[in-house]
Amino acid sequence: MESIVRAAAGLLDTELSEPIDLGGSRRSTVLRCRSADGRSVIVKAYADEPDGLRAFAAEAAGLSLGLAGPELLAVDTAVPLLVMEDLGTAPTLADMLLGDDPGAATEALLTWSRGLGRLAAGSTRRHADLLRLRARYDKGVPSREDEAWVAERATGLLALLDAAELPVPAGLPAELKGIASAIGADPLGFTPGDTCPDNNLLTPDGLRLIDFESACFQSVFLTAAYCRMPFSTCWCVFRLPPGMAERIENAFRAEVATVYPALADDSIWHAGIRRAIVAWTVDMTVALLARTSAEDGPSHRTRRPVPTLRQLLTYRWETARTLAEFPAFAETMRLLLREVAAGWAVPPMPGYPAFTRA
Template identity: 30%
Template sequence: MTSLVSESAHAVVRAAERVLAKRYGVTVRLTDPENLGGSGQAIVLRVRVSDSPIRLSRTLVIKQMHNADGASANGIAQALGVGDGHAEGFVREAVSYQFANSLATRHRPGPELLAHDLDQRLLILSDLGDVPTFENVVTPDTTGMSTSDSTTNVLMGVAQSLGRMHAATAGRSEDFGALLRRARASMSPYVPADTMRASVNNVPQLLSEVLGVATPPDIQHKVAEFSDILQGNSFRAFSPGELSPDNIVVSSSGIRFLDYEWGGFRDAVLDLGSILVSFPQCSYDLGLTPEQSASMVDAWRAEIATVWPQLLDDDVLDRRLLAARTVWVWLSTAWHLPEDHLRRALERDAGRPLAPRRALASRWAGLFQAADAVGDHALAEHAAAVMDALRQTDSTPAMRLP
């Protein structure tokens, strides 16, 4: 990371000092800003606390979302179907951190929110330090598989941390909604789903036009029923909203989740399913073995067992996980199968240059395995047909079904 000396960076630091002064009633001096990156309209800085009459950590993190008048909503905002993605994203993130602050430390999913200003779209957070991201730690080998014991331990740790967060927040959507209202926001505490459902409904036409694969009516009907999980209320808990390899960090104190721009409440199984399909919004492939997937499910289930004992029934959980996996694979297809040169450029900049169709082929292969395992042979057959079509249109080495 490089030190920033630009006027804009120093302006953010001065704004953070004023927010801290308003929050704590004292003067805090922040120096030595470093650029930690950020995406889209966000600027993220690490600063040193050089003078403070109150006890603060030696370093803090400042995140400010720039105003984006006239700018289009970012990608995930478009996927979720919200208009001013930057404005809603900031409010959701601020409220998500406030909500997380109310949890016991061991259940808190990410850094602590120290102060914020809604009008300036500015957050001041505790600093987790220079810790590796999930992407840094979990790297598939030359066979495309992530098979080492250390990798498996990290995967189980992520699933366990998700389960711990879900168990601690189950049934607390009204608390989240109250915080939204305090922030003068009229948005729902639930993660938006209408546009995602519409994207799922468009996949059969996309498969037909791009790959020449027909989707039988019974499969379309089944997936429409599976899509109910996007708005399901049986197993709702807090979710960061957009899990990805670069916003999960692996530290000595445990797994932490960053970036809550689309935080809210949804069916907790969707979070677990999104990792099992290798983060559907990314061109990424974890190369999970069936054993690793099973270990992750077991680690997650152990944490939520007392809250949702129904999910101790293998048939109940397997069916719900199949619904989550199916919805994510179909959504990923809607997002990645059409040619999108801007998305590809962003993926390359993020260090994830995997061809979208290779990532999709892996996801459809995983869906085949999951459907076949529970005896849903029609869904498995359709998944295999899509995977074969993707393989034939991709120049990368062929994938084989087990």
């Protein structure tokens, strides 16, 4: 911590003190520090390994783009490290959803989905700028945009089924290949990458996004799927009240349709969302199933209440088994529910506390 604070102080040419560890991750260390003039800043240093270096390049470039997030104050490519504006301690969408005020939770959901839609819509001319900025901060690790992660996760799912001695439904490889190809041709929008409920602040000035470690341009459907699933890759996953997912999805869609008019066509929109649900379900299955094979555990190390990892996977498989457009994939989900989840005997996914405590 001392070396991180010293490096950041040198960048800003001012003394930094009172560092507070904000948690970070295995990829990064995040500190809140006080400058000599009394201002609070956030210092973020990245691990010297592939995931950390990729996160640094994405976050430095994404914040430099200036479309969303805190103001970037300084960057040190050698450490690597960046210093950014401190947005304070306003509540997040996760706080609202885990709270006890359904009205506040509803408004927070709509603020979040509209904000993401506006960001995607307002960024369409800035893709080349992000690529140029990422090249400036590149540390030799391919970005998420450069990786064919949808196709790679599909290969991972087939390997997972084989390792578990589960039959691969006929047509599954072809379906997954077609989905990956179609997602690669989708309309694009900028995203911080990890748009989960805790990675934003609901400030008096509106939505402020944080955590740009996966910042990129991606299919707008991949972002929109966070509304329908909900929160495709997150820990803060419970059931939304009837009609709520559609309401927040429509708020996102209304924004992106201003720049992509074809998305007003229901057939185009819903087909894109269904492909994205497949992609995220495969992604989370490959990421989590090995971790849950021996024992279950909470989906977040400190926040409560949260679902268990087995609950989360079961919920995803239950949702995806209804995708009749992809019969082999839907059968794969039913197979996992029969052969894997049935042995877990986890309780059904409950509703979000904000809508069940009222």
